[in-house]
Amino acid sequence: MIGYGLKGSKLLQGEVYLKEVGISGNICGEYVEISIKQVYENKGKENIDGVYTFPIPDTAVITGFEAALGGRTLKAIVEDKAKAKKIYEDSNETEVNFLSLEEPSPNVYQFSVGQILPGESVKIKFSYMDMLVYEDDSLMLTIPSVLQPRHMDYEQTNVDNEYKSSLNLLIEPLAKINIESPSHKINVEWEEDINLAKVTFDENNTRRDEDFVLFLTEEKPVEAAGMIYEYMDDNEDKGILYLRLLPKLDNLEEEKPNNYIFLIDISHSMVGTKLEEAKNALQLCIRNLSEGDSFNIVAFESKLHFFSDFGKVPFNEENLRKATEWINSLSAKKGAQIFEALKYALSERNAIGCSTILLFTDDIVENEEQVLQYVKDNIGDNRIFTFGIDTSANSYVINKLAQLGYGKAEFIYEGERIDDMVLKQFSRIESPQVDIQEIDWGSMKVERTYPRTIDYLYNREPFSIFAKVAGEIEGKITIRGKVGIEEYIKTIDLDGLDLKENAELIQRVWSRKRIESIEERMRTERGEVYDSMKKKVIELSKEHGIISPETSFIMLEIIEDPVLGMPITHIVPLNVSEETEKNISHANFLDVPTFVYRQTGIPAKEDIQKNGDNAVLDFKYPRANILRVLAKNQFADGSFVDINKDQVYNKLETTAMVLLAFTLGKDDISMYSNQLTKSIKFLLKAFEENEVWFDEKLSIEAILALRVCTQKGIIKGQLSEQAERVLSQLSLKLQGYGNEKAVNLINSTARVTLRNIAPVLFNVSEDGKTIKERLIITDEKDSIYNLAKLGILKSV
Known part of the structure; x- marks a missing residue:
């Protein structure tokens, strides 16, 4: 949620109103920078201490925040951590001007902006940079919802207050895409002759009280795509080449013992x-x-x-x-x-x-x-x-x-x-992988690349390469490697890539990746080399406004002087706790979505020691922990089942439900792909060996599981043919039972979601609005089926 908190004064009904929300941003390939502006007004009769609360995705990096109130503009800038600490310690700012940034819960930040006077408006703006999740040939963007102003300890107020809402999102995709939003009505305008889209809210969208979700689906996914950004530096032509590789190695897959x-x-x-x-x-x-x-x-x-x-x-x-x-x-x-x-x-x-x-x-x-x-x-x-x-x-x-x-x-x-x-x-x-042997950059003068070296490319795992080039970006790049004993050669014609003029976002991405690359190498260096690397990190961080472990935020205050008619600036200290500073600077989108390891909902240490894995089954803990417990209880043949119900039918039904638990929802489940593939093979083999086990109920569950696994890209390569054959036979079998509702659902081309499959999987109320299920979870080994159901229910 994005909200505005109030503290330090008595809350009066209707004190603070949200007047305007403006969202702007750029998407370049897989990368996005979002800025959210909100305007509030204090309509009460007392001063209010403003605490602005905003969440960001756990993979995002804060790139800026500012506030404008009472003729003051406060803007975050990046400074050497040691200097920032000294500025704070030497400060004699009053409590009225006290500014702080905290993280009260994971990935949710609070920015205290000082007192807001009666009748005064405050404009808050914050920005973050993120890498979008690529799944099922689509990129997904989620922007958290906006809540009305609220007191931090009381009920939300002003729920009926109307406010202006706007969206201005520019999208520069790597390939031809379809753009759709399942959450909001949007307008999409494409620029003629160039692959650039502008996305705005439909005029009927006046509120932003739910998450904004956008899907960018590639019409024809390609193994290699990219963009070229050109700019001038010291009167010299420079460029950044951004490539995205997506190896498709299914046809080279070779199962062998390890x-x-x-x-x-x-x-x-x-x-x-x-x-x-x-x-x-x-x-x-x-x-x-x-x-x-x-x-x-x-x-x-x-x-x-x-x-x-x-x-x-x-x-x-x-x-x-x-x-x-x-x-x-x-x-x-x-x-x-x-x-x-x-x-x-x-x-x-x-x-x-x-x-x-x-x-x-x-x-x-x-x-x-x-x-x-x-x-x-x-x-x-x-x-x-x-x-x-x-x-x-x-x-x-x-x-x-x-x-x-x-x-x-x-x-x-x-x-x-x-x-x-x-x-x-x-x-x-x-998974099958490409062992990289050589990248031939052709005639280009490449000054630096990120990553510095590339050892492997992994099957259907997006991989970004950046190259900083002096002079023109032209010609061809050839990547050579091997998949096992097979040759892998991919040639990229740079003349076929889009040329983009706005290099700001991609330069920020480049800088962030360089910072993280240098920080990684600093772990193995000492002495003068270490100090030189640290100095370079601080330089890059300050130049591009990208926070790092060696830097911190301070605030620049700008006040318009009515006498001089010109702005006066001075530095205002920003109080940031050591823990918050660490979390901001280590926000790690370097390899997203492949490696993101921020803590999310881990039970307390004493809970784990007392209750073991059952500690994570409490409903207040994230769905991700339920999936971990399920994964830990898989059998060698790929099946799942309650330990005391190991008949074949129970194994088949539980396995189908577990597959649905994993594949419904927005979680990154790539880490479980091997286990899920084993479960799929178990279902397919069981059907081909004895299809009489598959009655009406099991046929529905198996079809849904196989369909979602196909949509998620888990069923691929040689397994796809077998799955298609079994799905066709299961569909014919289901038609014989005369269940029209189930047949219509199975034949639908719509994306499988909990909303549309709930009537055939769960007990629902007569009006179809409520799922009525009683799930009893005791020892995890005896509760796999109910855990799978709980995982499905928490997929929304």
């Missing part, structure tokens, strides 16, 4: 939440394995503990059950033999080949050079993916281990979920 070794640190420093999170991540990892894979788990403290004393074991139902119990039994102990664990993982061999090694640790490695040299000498064809847990981890060694192991390092800090990060990475490991 081998995994999971190394988990159970030293004393892991005690408590960190160990529980790591164990949960392991439970999900092993459920991502497939038939034919082999695995072993090694827990290390002062000595090594093996799940299997005889090396890797095949992935099957029995070994999954045993591994689940073994992981649950792990507890923290003294010591940490990380070197010995790595030695074991790199020396273990079997008849199939080498391994993918996943290492979870918060250990500080003392003999780091010895460890790194050993890995370098013995890596062979193994790969290592490292996960540094908490800030105590030795970031240099964690990074270098992954680099030497042809993998990737990730760091999990306090409040971040390990399982999200691991499953994203695991999904990449399992």
